[in-house]
Amino acid sequence: MMRSVRSLSNNRPPVADKREAILRAATRVFARNGYFNSKVADIASAAGVADGTVYLYFKSKEEILHSIFDRTVDEAVSEARKQLEEMRDPREKLRRIAHLHLERLGADRDLAVVFQVELRGSTKFMEEFSAAGFASYLGLIRATIEEGQREGVFRSGLNAKVVSKILFGALDEMATNWILSKRRYKLAPMGDQVLDIFLNGVSA
Amino acid sequence: MMRSVRSLSNNRPPVADKREAILRAATRVFARNGYFNSKVADIASAAGVADGTVYLYFKSKEEILHSIFDRTVDEAVSEARKQLEEMRDPREKLRRIAHLHLERLGADRDLAVVFQVELRGSTKFMEEFSAAGFASYLGLIRATIEEGQREGVFRSGLNAKVVSKILFGALDEMATNWILSKRRYKLAPMGDQVLDIFLNGVSA
Amino acid sequence: MMRSVRSLSNNRPPVADKREAILRAATRVFARNGYFNSKVADIASAAGVADGTVYLYFKSKEEILHSIFDRTVDEAVSEARKQLEEMRDPREKLRRIAHLHLERLGADRDLAVVFQVELRGSTKFMEEFSAAGFASYLGLIRATIEEGQREGVFRSGLNAKVVSKILFGALDEMATNWILSKRRYKLAPMGDQVLDIFLNGVSA
Amino acid sequence: MMRSVRSLSNNRPPVADKREAILRAATRVFARNGYFNSKVADIASAAGVADGTVYLYFKSKEEILHSIFDRTVDEAVSEARKQLEEMRDPREKLRRIAHLHLERLGADRDLAVVFQVELRGSTKFMEEFSAAGFASYLGLIRATIEEGQREGVFRSGLNAKVVSKILFGALDEMATNWILSKRRYKLAPMGDQVLDIFLNGVSA
DNA sequence: AATGAATGAGCATTCATTCAT
DNA sequence: TATGAATGAATGCTCATTCAT
Numbered sequence: 001m002m003r004s005v006r007s008l009s010n011n012r013p014p015v016a017d018k019r020e021a022i023l024r025a026a027t028r029v030f031a032r033n034g035y036f037n038s039k040v041a042d043i044a045s046a047a048g049v050a051d052g053t054v055y056l057y058f059k060s061k062e063e064i065l066h067s068i069f070d071r072t073v074d075e076a077v078s079e080a081r082k083q084l085e086e087m088r089d090p091r092e093k094l095r096r097i098a099h100l101h102l103e104r105l106g107a108d109r110d111l112a113v114v115f116q117v118e119l120r121g122s123t124k125f126m127e128e129f130s131a132a133g134f135a136s137y138l139g140l141i142r143a144t145i146e147e148g149q150r151e152g153v154f155r156s157g158l159n160a161k162v163v164s165k166i167l168f169g170a171l172d173e174m175a176t177n178w179i180l181s182k183r184r185y186k187l188a189p190m191g192d193q194v195l196d197i198f199l200n201g202v203s204a
Numbered sequence: 205m206m207r208s209v210r211s212l213s214n215n216r217p218p219v220a221d222k223r224e225a226i227l228r229a230a231t232r233v234f235a236r237n238g239y240f241n242s243k244v245a246d247i248a249s250a251a252g253v254a255d256g257t258v259y260l261y262f263k264s265k266e267e268i269l270h271s272i273f274d275r276t277v278d279e280a281v282s283e284a285r286k287q288l289e290e291m292r293d294p295r296e297k298l299r300r301i302a303h304l305h306l307e308r309l310g311a312d313r314d315l316a317v318v319f320q321v322e323l324r325g326s327t328k329f330m331e332e333f334s335a336a337g338f339a340s341y342l343g344l345i346r347a348t349i350e351e352g353q354r355e356g357v358f359r360s361g362l363n364a365k366v367v368s369k370i371l372f373g374a375l376d377e378m379a380t381n382w383i384l385s386k387r388r389y390k391l392a393p394m395g396d397q398v399l400d401i402f403l404n405g406v407s408a
Numbered sequence: 409m410m411r412s413v414r415s416l417s418n419n420r421p422p423v424a425d426k427r428e429a430i431l432r433a434a435t436r437v438f439a440r441n442g443y444f445n446s447k448v449a450d451i452a453s454a455a456g457v458a459d460g461t462v463y464l465y466f467k468s469k470e471e472i473l474h475s476i477f478d479r480t481v482d483e484a485v486s487e488a489r490k491q492l493e494e495m496r497d498p499r500e501k502l503r504r505i506a507h508l509h510l511e512r513l514g515a516d517r518d519l520a521v522v523f524q525v526e527l528r529g530s531t532k533f534m535e536e537f538s539a540a541g542f543a544s545y546l547g548l549i550r551a552t553i554e555e556g557q558r559e560g561v562f563r564s565g566l567n568a569k570v571v572s573k574i575l576f577g578a579l580d581e582m583a584t585n586w587i588l589s590k591r592r593y594k595l596a597p598m599g600d601q602v603l604d605i606f607l608n609g610v611s612a
Numbered sequence: 613m614m615r616s617v618r619s620l621s622n623n624r625p626p627v628a629d630k631r632e633a634i635l636r637a638a639t640r641v642f643a644r645n646g647y648f649n650s651k652v653a654d655i656a657s658a659a660g661v662a663d664g665t666v667y668l669y670f671k672s673k674e675e676i677l678h679s680i681f682d683r684t685v686d687e688a689v690s691e692a693r694k695q696l697e698e699m700r701d702p703r704e705k706l707r708r709i710a711h712l713h714l715e716r717l718g719a720d721r722d723l724a725v726v727f728q729v730e731l732r733g734s735t736k737f738m739e740e741f742s743a744a745g746f747a748s749y750l751g752l753i754r755a756t757i758e759e760g761q762r763e764g765v766f767r768s769g770l771n772a773k774v775v776s777k778i779l780f781g782a783l784d785e786m787a788t789n790w791i792l793s794k795r796r797y798k799l800a801p802m803g804d805q806v807l808d809i810f811l812n813g814v815s816a
Numbered sequence: 817a818a819t820g821a822a823t824g825a826g827c828a829t830t831c832a833t834t835c836a837t
Numbered sequence: 838t839a840t841g842a843a844t845g846a847a848t849g850c851t852c853a854t855t856c857a858t
Contacts, residue, residue, distance in 0.1 A: 035325075040850080049823090054850095121240070156398075163397075166397075169374040169377025170373040172377060174366075256834075256840055257841095258833095260838070265832065310852095428765055442733070444734075457818080459819080460854085468854080490662075525733070528732035529729070565804060570802065570806075582774075585777055605813035616849090643831090661843080663846090664846095665845095668843075672828080
């Protein structure tokens, strides 16, 4: 009986706890030193575990980087999907996507650095990156644009795939510049200026 | 004797020759293996010089990467400035900038890979990157936009700095996607689609 | 309840069971991967116990190797002693020793690999090896030879100690070659050829 | 001209010198600590070179061990071949082989330890070992025995292959015991006792 | 007794950089 | 200028062993 109670309340802590701690520590360490200059030992000590423990949860240093990406994109996509469900206006949907995008990165500078800088540093990763979650994220934008085209809100002559990249690229650049800027400002509001121009540009 | 003949018939300064050869070799090597996985010995052998010779022209491996960037941006900016001089319409100027941007990267895939992928992999570099030539490039776009605003062609309510980043971000994303895509297509024409939306979006 | 039932129906001491299982598993694992490349975790899983359990029966990985040796030599020596008791002719005794020696190794290739290869890889072990059971094994041979000398069957001018090493070395080489050979043949019969020459060589 | 003179007198020193030094140092280090417990850093420092230098001459730690073996066996075989050339009596030839065998190992205890102990510690190596130089060494003994059989000096009923292993095994055991023994004695003279019995055993 | 998660010491190898020639 | 042999600092990962449960 004790066991079943414990099982319910204490099922993943020992595992999930450490995995989480390592992921969080790695985000911090990668953001500060860069992926290649970060030592696994740094991550371990930042996470409060022994070096070897890292390898109980991740196969390699590279897998840690991948996991940060995967987890974040998965969360972002599913959160966005959920919020978009109850919305109708494609313009509003794009605004929401942009807002969520910048909000999430703006809320965690370390995560933003990893996404905007560290994840870009290898073609190999960029390719997998492109193949996996990134595609589903771009697909979300694209579907909304096509939806708007069907509804006659956006110009139908545009290539939705290219258009979605334009929006993504603009948002991505906002995030990158925000990271590099010394002056601190809020990232999320930049989305409005991007959307203003973008929607104006694509509207029918 | 062979040597003296070669000296006579070969007017290019041997120094510039080798510097150039190393830079070109490094672009190729970085593009294929990634910066961190590229060995200085690989670059040297690809350039046809001894390992140590690399250090007669560059202080370090990192400086080679910087030099690739600097040389290209300097050329790009001065070429753009030259061409823009004889133009009046801000819209046409932006079209020209976009075209030159994508034309240059589209003409040299290795260079494009270095610019879109390898140069992004370190915050440190991104910061210097931002500080140096990149700023002057963004400044070029920004000046053109402000010019358009003064002439009443572009909406005056827009923040020219942000607007220039949006355009850059969109073009940048086109370049990155082009590199990662397996299907081969021409990069430069993508500029038209970007400009269509962008100009539509910012026009008064 | 299950447990008590199992306890009742299972007369073999659980301790000896596991110790045996670990020893057997280790012989297999060492033979296949070599001592240094074998992980304690492999042995544990091959034995069907948890990693930590191994340390309830053995102080260290090295002690497992020693135990394999000790158990086998002890068995071999006592079995040989027992069989020799009822024999008189020193020549027949040596034949029996050789036969038992090769029979035992020939019956268990994994054990043979551990004896002929893995046990040789450390001076430290070789020294203890020499000191312990090995000495008693060589002593058995030597005593038989001295016996033969006293009886006038073997030449009395020979140094029994050296002679016993010669016989052991020849048998040992048969075993090593048998392991390394790709072609499968029976090991035990090789003993006859060794004894033929050996006895011929030492006979008075 | 200078060059050709230098080439003649100074062709390998810088290379051969260091390769030699590393090989010698490795023999010493392996003999004292065992192969698996020897660090490449130990070998390097014992050889008076930097760690990295070791890898300019050897691909890996394992290759160093192989090289020690190869060099020694090659030398031993060619030296033996040379000396046997001018001899006729097969019995004398075997005496010479045994003498050279034990003489060489007896003259360099470290080398002997590597040969008798360290080289035995891995099936993988033992197999290559068997395949390469070792085979040619055994072949030398075997050829001499067959020669003796043709001349009617040795019993023709014996399997020369097995007989050669018996002799090798006996000599090998002398060497191993010599290493393990605390009491210091000369190794080479043991060969006479082995040959006494062996020749007696195989003679027609 | 048994478990297996956690530990952390240990190490072969790489490679940017130097410098004697 | 050019060379390339030599350097040695740097680190991801393994795995024997421990110990709380």
